[in-house]
Amino acid sequence: xxxxxxxxxxxxxxxxxxxxxxxxxxxxxxxxxxxxxxxxxxxxxxxxxxxxxxxxxxxxxxxxxxxxxxxxxxxxxxxxxxxxxxxxxxxxxxxxxxxxxxxxxxxxxxxxxxxxxxxxxxxxxxxxxxxxxxxxxxxxxxxxxxxxxxxxxxxxxxxxxxxxxxxxxxxxxxxxxxxxxxxxxxxxxxxxxxxxxxxxxxxxxxxxxxxxxxxxxxxxxxxxxxxxxxxxxxxxxxxxxxxxxxxxxxxxxxxxxxxxxxxxxxxxxxxxxxxxxxxxxxxxxxxxxxxxxxxxxxxxxxxxxxxxxxxxxxxxxxxxxxxxxxxxxxxxxxxxxxxxxxxxxxxxxxxxxxxxxxxxxxxxxxxxxxxxxxxxxxxxxxxxxxxxxxxxxxxxxxxxxxxxxxxxxxxxxxxxxxxxxxxxxxxxxxxxxxxxxxxxxxxxxxxxxxxxxxxxxxxxxxxxxxxxxxxxxxxxxxxxxxxxxxxxxxxxxxxxxxxxxxxxxxxxxxxxxxxxxxxxxxxxxxxxxxxxxxxxxxxxxxxxxxxxxx
Amino acid sequence: xxxxxxxxxxxxxxxxxxxxxxxxxxxxxxxxxxxxxxxxxxxxxxxxxxxxxxxxxxxxxxxxxxxxxxxxxxxxxxxxxxxxxxxxxxxxxxxxxxxxxxxxxxxxxxxxxxxxxxxxxxxxxxxxxxxxxxxxxxxxxxxxxxxxxxxxxxxxxxxxxxxxxxxxxxxxxxxxxxxxxxxxxxxxxxxxxxxxxxxxxxxxxxxxxxxxxxxxxxxxxxxxxxxxxxxxxxxxxxxxxxxxxxxxxxxxxxxxxxxxxxxxxxxxxxxxxxxxxxxxxxxxxxxxxxxxxxxxxxxxxxxxxxxxxxxxxxxxxxxxxxxxxxxxxxxxxxxxxxxxxxxxxxxxxxxxxxxx
Numbered sequence: 001x002x003x004x005x006x007x008x009x010x011x012x013x014x015x016x017x018x019x020x021x022x023x024x025x026x027x028x029x030x031x032x033x034x035x036x037x038x039x040x041x042x043x044x045x046x047x048x049x050x051x052x053x054x055x056x057x058x059x060x061x062x063x064x065x066x067x068x069x070x071x072x073x074x075x076x077x078x079x080x081x082x083x084x085x086x087x088x089x090x091x092x093x094x095x096x097x098x099x100x101x102x103x104x105x106x107x108x109x110x111x112x113x114x115x116x117x118x119x120x121x122x123x124x125x126x127x128x129x130x131x132x133x134x135x136x137x138x139x140x141x142x143x144x145x146x147x148x149x150x151x152x153x154x155x156x157x158x159x160x161x162x163x164x165x166x167x168x169x170x171x172x173x174x175x176x177x178x179x180x181x182x183x184x185x186x187x188x189x190x191x192x193x194x195x196x197x198x199x200x201x202x203x204x205x206x207x208x209x210x211x212x213x214x215x216x217x218x219x220x221x222x223x224x225x226x227x228x229x230x231x232x233x234x235x236x237x238x239x240x241x242x243x244x245x246x247x248x249x250x251x252x253x254x255x256x257x258x259x260x261x262x263x264x265x266x267x268x269x270x271x272x273x274x275x276x277x278x279x280x281x282x283x284x285x286x287x288x289x290x291x292x293x294x295x296x297x298x299x300x301x302x303x304x305x306x307x308x309x310x311x312x313x314x315x316x317x318x319x320x321x322x323x324x325x326x327x328x329x330x331x332x333x334x335x336x337x338x339x340x341x342x343x344x345x346x347x348x349x350x351x352x353x354x355x356x357x358x359x360x361x362x363x364x365x366x367x368x369x370x371x372x373x374x375x376x377x378x379x380x381x382x383x384x385x386x387x388x389x390x391x392x393x394x395x396x397x398x399x400x401x402x403x404x405x406x407x408x409x410x411x412x413x414x415x416x417x418x419x420x421x422x423x424x425x426x427x428x429x430x431x432x433x434x435x436x437x438x439x440x441x442x443x444x445x446x447x448x449x450x451x452x453x454x455x456x457x458x459x460x461x462x463x464x465x466x467x468x469x470x471x472x473x474x475x476x477x478x479x480x481x482x483x484x485x486x487x488x489x490x491x492x493x494x495x496x497x498x499x500x501x502x503x504x505x506x507x508x509x510x511x512x513x514x515x516x517x518x519x520x521x522x523x524x525x526x527x528x529x530x531x532x533x534x535x536x537x538x539x540x541x542x543x544x545x546x547x548x549x550x
Numbered sequence: 551x552x553x554x555x556x557x558x559x560x561x562x563x564x565x566x567x568x569x570x571x572x573x574x575x576x577x578x579x580x581x582x583x584x585x586x587x588x589x590x591x592x593x594x595x596x597x598x599x600x601x602x603x604x605x606x607x608x609x610x611x612x613x614x615x616x617x618x619x620x621x622x623x624x625x626x627x628x629x630x631x632x633x634x635x636x637x638x639x640x641x642x643x644x645x646x647x648x649x650x651x652x653x654x655x656x657x658x659x660x661x662x663x664x665x666x667x668x669x670x671x672x673x674x675x676x677x678x679x680x681x682x683x684x685x686x687x688x689x690x691x692x693x694x695x696x697x698x699x700x701x702x703x704x705x706x707x708x709x710x711x712x713x714x715x716x717x718x719x720x721x722x723x724x725x726x727x728x729x730x731x732x733x734x735x736x737x738x739x740x741x742x743x744x745x746x747x748x749x750x751x752x753x754x755x756x757x758x759x760x761x762x763x764x765x766x767x768x769x770x771x772x773x774x775x776x777x778x779x780x781x782x783x784x785x786x787x788x789x790x791x792x793x794x795x796x797x798x799x800x801x802x803x804x805x806x807x808x809x810x811x812x813x814x815x816x817x818x819x820x821x822x823x824x825x826x827x828x829x830x831x832x833x834x835x836x837x838x839x840x841x842x843x844x845x846x847x848x849x850x851x852x853x854x855x856x857x858x859x860x861x862x863x864x865x866x867x868x869x870x871x872x873x874x875x876x877x878x879x880x881x882x883x884x885x886x887x888x889x890x891x892x893x894x895x896x897x898x899x900x901x902x903x904x905x906x
Binding site: 326329330331360361364365367368369371372373376377378379380381382383390391394395434436437447450451454460 | 568797802
């Protein structure tokens with residue numbers, strides 16, 4: 001192997017005096033695919049972005065030689081020559097990484113004219129070429145499209161085209177597939193792989209997903225809290241992981257811990273018959289001024305969810321699965337029948353100007369929810385006691401303050417956030433904390449405690465673990481399983497992640513474009529998928545997830 | 551935000567919990583200029599609230615003939631101090647002053663021995679007269695003490711601004727909250743109403759109304775508040791529109807909270823950042839508005855101590871530099887302090903700085 005393209009020595013990054021990356025060393029050869037793996041907070045993104053000094057508030061130490069030039073010592077002016085020219089970046093969220101006010105072609109053309117010195121006409125031809133190379137359908141038309149007119153996958157392709165416009169020697173891809181659906185993920189990785197080979201550039205892939213790495217990278221670096229704990233060829237790391245942290249990451253994929261179970265002989269907790277949800281949407285053009293169009297987000301859904309069981313709803317973004325969740329919560333107007341414990345939501349409770357009748361309040365108590373994003377699901381201005389105890393204020397207003405506090409403590413213990421015993425003063429101080437003082441997994445536990453405290457029969461879980469790190473995800477799934485056993489809870493589990501379905505669900509319902517395409521027991525649907533769409537979903541995930549019976 | 555803190559609460563003692571509000575207050579305190587501005591402004595305001603104790607033509611306490619009087623609270627007739635008339639005592643009268651120089655009698659005067667309305671009949675020069683030992687900042691064209699009028703004028707301006715800001719915030723938050731929370735048709739109608747209402751010529755209305763009605767502070771307050779809420783309601787509406795679709799609001803709905811509870815407990819506290827940030831700037835805008843109206847003669851009734859009226863006097867008596875200079879200094883100081891406070895508040899509530 002010749003001299004490495006990039007040689008990083010003793011890289012340290014600190015924010016406001018607090019060091020988050022503690023001196024890491026690595027090398028990257030030309031044309032190599034290197035993966036930087038770690039959980040959130042491990043410093044993987046920070047280390048990669050600080051190479052280009054893209055974090056204005058970071059204090060960066062050490063050296064990073066790119067073909068003999070130290071990136072960390074270059075002047076800001078020289079560095080601008082390197083950025084986007086020799087080293088390009090792809091970011092996680094293509095919606096925010098593209099400027100919404102310019103067409104895609106415009107943004108790619110900017111790089112071509114600035115960095116490559118092409119004329120406007122030459123650039124135009126090259127833009128279409130680049131977009132075509134990323135597999136964008138109808139590249140001429142897409143070049144004139146604005147980011148919001150593209151789908152998620154197309155935006156990511158545009159981002160890649162933009163990064164490749166300057167023919168970089170090194171491409172830094174920061175979680176390039178996290179925001180995409182499963183089936184798009186593999187496509188996007190394959191695309192990156194072929195482009196990388198054709199252009200002979202080196203690729204630094206930042207990800208939290210170890211299984212992505214196995215598919216894709218040559219070598220892997222594992223970061224834990226700013227320390228490089230393991231590095232080596234992918235095969236070696238996966239076969240014989242040396243460091244306990246790596247082993248923990250590898251072993252933290254959700255497992256199914258129960259076998260097929262016959263449905264219990266009990267009336268269903270949640271029952272849907274010919275359920276349909278439609279939105280009013282503005283029509284395009286002048287007609288939209290006078291008449292509104294209708295968009296059917298969900299139609300013809302039928303299922304029964306018995307007590308103590310989990311119904312997994314799978315589908316990609318836009319398939320209507322979140323709409324289904326909101327309808328089950330009684331927050332959306334719907335047609336057809338949707339019954340909680342034999343009682344229908346009815347018309348009166350829907351819409352923004354809801355009547356808050358005693359009947360609806362009683363019904364709402366039966367159905368609670370845990371959302372995906374642990375950061376937006378807790379009000380930042382309320383402390384834990386207020387957040388968790390609020391349900392009691394509504395549903396059991398007769399409780400005194402100490403009684404309510406005891407219930408809050410009990411709920412928090414139940415979700416494993418508080419120890420079983422401890423000095424009273426210490427526990428009370430926990431109750432006074434605010435959400436920003438907790439980690440993602442802890443916040444998710446608080447959200448579960450908030451739902452559990454009113455003793456619901458049904459919990460709607462809207463992507464409960466997809467914003468969490470793998471090890472935390474595992475813990476939350478175990479918690480959910482335990483709670484289901486202990487309280488005979490029913491779960492309506494909404495997710496795009498088949499692993500989570502496999503770990504939790506008894507029955508599965510596959511949604512595509514608002515309609516159910518397949519429905520059945522988890523074993524049946526995931527192991528012998530019938531519908532081509534389900535097959536493609538399972539296949540997109542199959543190389544990553546060999547399903548084994550417990 | 552680390553993974554390894556996943557374990558349940560450890561036995562190590564915790565630092566006291568910090569609410570977002572307290573964190574913001576901490577950042578505000580770290581902003582020296584803003585924090586000291588707040589202290590100075592508060593001090594000046596409290597002092598001006600006790601203006602009667604600082605600038606008054608009556609003594610705070612007086613002892614005459616073995617009897618203790620508090621003329622500040624109850625002014626006895628001159629006869630109580632050896633005068634001939636049953637009229638309230640004028641303590642600037644040389645006769646009364648001589649009475650108190652007699653042994654056994656004394657009077658405790660405030661530092662400025664003029665009320666904002668009292669005229670100095672004993673000034674050595676014609677009015678407006680320049681700064682002297684008795685009138686520190688001179689007198690205005692009617693012989694009233696400028697320092698006293700500035701003090702009372704400052705108090706009036708700040709109180710008026712506080713009232714106007716409070717009413718404006720209340721109306722603005724209410725209108726914005728309702729529009730933002732309900733959205734849809736309510737929002738549409740509200741926005742159109744605001745557009746129509748906002749295009750009304752405020753100044754002409756003020757002129758018309760000041761001709762129709764007896765001019766007074768209450769009228770001004772009502773008229774200015776009718777228009778003062780609109781800027782704020784837009785911000786509150788935007789915050790409500792954003793916050794109402796966040797997951798914690800959905801969770802609260804699923805919990806069965808009423809609309810009013812959701813608005814008050816969940817959305818409002820998270821939507822107050824623009825409101826709080828703009829408070830000092832709204833205050834200074836209110837002070838400026840009152841000053842401008844008084845300057846034009848459309849504001850408070852004649853005789854009321856007001857900064858705008860003093861500025862107008864300064865304009866009419868250019869050679870009496872003490873009037874315009876003093877008023878100018880008070881206005882600049884007030885507005886500057888408010889602006890510094892606003893800057894610090896904006897920094898303290900900057901969401902980008904919350905992360906650190």
